[in-house]
Amino acid sequence: MKEKYDFHEIELKRQKYWAERGLNRTETDTSQEKFYCLEMFPYPSGKIHMGHVRNYAIGDVIARYKKMRGLNVLHPMGWDAFGLPAENAAIKHGVHPAQWTHENIDFMRKQLDRMGLSYAWDREVTTCNPEYYRWNQWFFLKLLERGLAYRKSSFVNWCPSCATVLANEQVPDGKCWRCDSVVIQKELEQWFFKITHYAEELLQDCDKLAGWPERVVLMQKHWIGKSEGVEVDFPIEGLDEKLRIFTTRPDTLFGVTFMCIAPGHTMAERLVEDKGKLDIIKEKYGKVEEKAGLFTGHYAINPLTNRKIPIYAANFVLMEYGTGAIMSVPAHDQRDFDFAKEYNLPIKVVIVPEKSAEEQKGESTEEKDFRTSEPPRAFEDEGTLINSGRFSGLRSSEAKQEIGKYVEEKGLGKRTVNYKLRDWGISRQRYWGTPIPIIYCERCGVVPVPEKDLPVILPVDVKFTGKGGSPLLESDAFLNVKCPKCSGKARRETDTMDTFVDSSWYFVRYCSKKDENPMDKGNIDYWMPVDQYIGGIEHAVLHLLYSRFFTRVLKDLGVLEYGEPFKNLLTQGMVTKETLKCPEHGWLFPEEARNEKCTLCGRPVELGRVEKMSKSKRNVIDPDVLINKYGADTMRLFSLFAAPPERDLEWSDKGVEGAYRFLNRVWGIIYKNSDKLRVARSELKDDNFGDSSLVTRHSLLLLRKTHQTIRKVTDDIEKDYHLNTAIAALMELVNDISSFNPEAEEDWPALHFAIKNTLMMLAPFAPHIAEELWGAIGEKDSIFEHPWPAWNETLAKEEELELVVQVNGKLRARIVVPAGLSDGEAQQRSLDDAKVKEIINGKQIRKVVVVKGRLVNIVTSNQ
């Protein structure tokens, strides 16, 4: 054993050792209890960053811990390999996206291996490989068969100068990221997945997500955005047509004084004569700052009151939600109220706050014109109905039901449910993605590629100009195809799929090995669902919702038994760091500032806020640099210790050194005692410590601390993965071990026991050093083949306790008492304490509260 902790040497040695022993391979084995531990796979952008390090360090601790607990653990890794950056690299540097991607993957896989992560690489998934994406295409065909995939016209961002489609993130401030031209909306036929088919189920089953952070579940619920209401038809005066609206407030139907329709509504085109004016409203569509409306020149009839009300086209009415038309109740909706004031429209109060209903009775039921008695603002709460015919006097909640019923009985409309969730547009006018398996035949129309012809392979020999749309449009070999139905002339769909499709089922792919059928039911039944999923909060909605959607489809296809993909979810916080800013040179790298001055110009450096690590802010730490300087174990340990997993982690160079120091201390203790520890090993069995007569007093204390630490570390990991406090407990134990001096011969077994258990508990966090020191104390097999230590409750128990004595809630004394003292005895001893006596001094004792093993609180009268 070397004196110095040489992490370079031992980390490489141990990584090789694990690989040779096949420690990370996983087999389906129904006789064993399984644990599926998954971290969100990365986009192969080129290098691992600190966010990845944290994510994968957390996952690796869990995987290794569960393995030591005797579970059959699946811990796989792969690559979310399709996406825009690869295509950008192709345009910019002339390197093919496939080459760029695969080179990045090879580099990043090595980086992950250097971290000592226990991945089952024999199950690695790479989404840009045809063997993977053929199943995306299979999904597409299955969805199409079930009517859950369809085509419709939709808008995309279009740069007229580059003649290309842009993703939202490529349109900063409404301009093209490459040429700064103003981006316009262009209408294209695109494919959609009907996720709304599952809207209700996705919402209902949110309640099954007990292992998810509440806020993520809440975000999903909000995103689905269910609201119940009524659709009502308003006849248009003088025309044999009706305008259908949706409202969640049927209780305000008697207060409707005008109507608004979206400027893109078909009715708007027909009703408005002056198309120029309508175009102005259309231009303002979606502008939140301004409310603009245009009287259509037509009136509708409120079917409940038979009143005539004007119809407006208004920029704030959304075409995509509800029916694209609304009834306006200015008295009870602030937006309508503002609009009514702007356009001089009447305001009719039909709801009053519940308590004043009595007072309001008998008051004028006349319509209130805002010019004579203007309510200061809309009353949006629920209340009691007035001015509402036979419904007056009802409470809002009752009226909603009653009016809903009435509307249905009279055939005026129906009760409905609306969701904010929209169908998922999956078409991307991009090259580097999964080809959509569709053929357009001149004779047969839209024809799906037959399943036997999958995969539709993405052609490699294409040109990347960045102009004129997808390179697939230029590939004749790809584009021209015979119709599978009539063998006539046809062309392929050139759009590719959104990369979220790739990540919506990759966790299912891992369940089977590379050469096995990905839809193998035996494997999937055994491994699914994922027991612990770990990743960033930024995927709280889309990725997680799409994955839930896909697992439901798989369930309906009979592949999966259970519809929820992820049983437990841990969303780890961001990795942040202080930023530095020079008034002249902007963001600075840490090395560009010395003594709080900019090294470029000498000006004082502004200490910026602590922000998420990003290249642009120059506050990044390169994991490679850290590994070279301190080793993977130190990097892992610090990123787990500095904050609980779900909170943000502020990077601290000094903190990293603290973690490094800790590992060096552990090394040093074992180095110092290594000869003796090997001998001590043979002299005892681990559980021989029940007989305390064998050990000296200070050995006993060390043993107790060891058992307490096993309990604490195990509890902390089990209880929501409080890895930071688990590490703190290990540090405490190491502090005790380090100050323990074996005096008698019989002290050595105790020291050995403490060290052995420390190493086992350290193993999931800092696997290389733990494995190496495991060998150094004479153990033969891998530490990861050894079960997680168990504690002995009797030995962990203190025999004496310090009781806190309070008088009137204030700490006044501490007394040492034997454990298990009765409440009465504890009370008596507290009262007997000299200090306490002095304070009480004749005051009357009103009450004594005894909390077993913790404290005694004596409550006295005032005097």
Added chain:
RNA sequence: GCCGGUGUGGUGGAAUGGCAGACGCGACGGACUCAAAAUCCGUUGUCCGCAAGGGCGUGAGAGUUCAAAUCUCUCCACCGGCACCA
């Protein structure tokens, strides 16, 4: 605007009704050294006090309780999500 989260020493954080500040960082003092680094030992919330001891203290204010960082209410600050959703 609506919803959610966070707020504790010089600092990252611990304690989720019962000793506020575990553990780490930093700082200070000491040992080792010709010296420094590394390492080791000790001290470290704050105020008053020579000390013994005492007062104060978890964003602010109120409340519940024998007892509140923790529960309830009001407010403030910061962060995140959604946002014309009828």
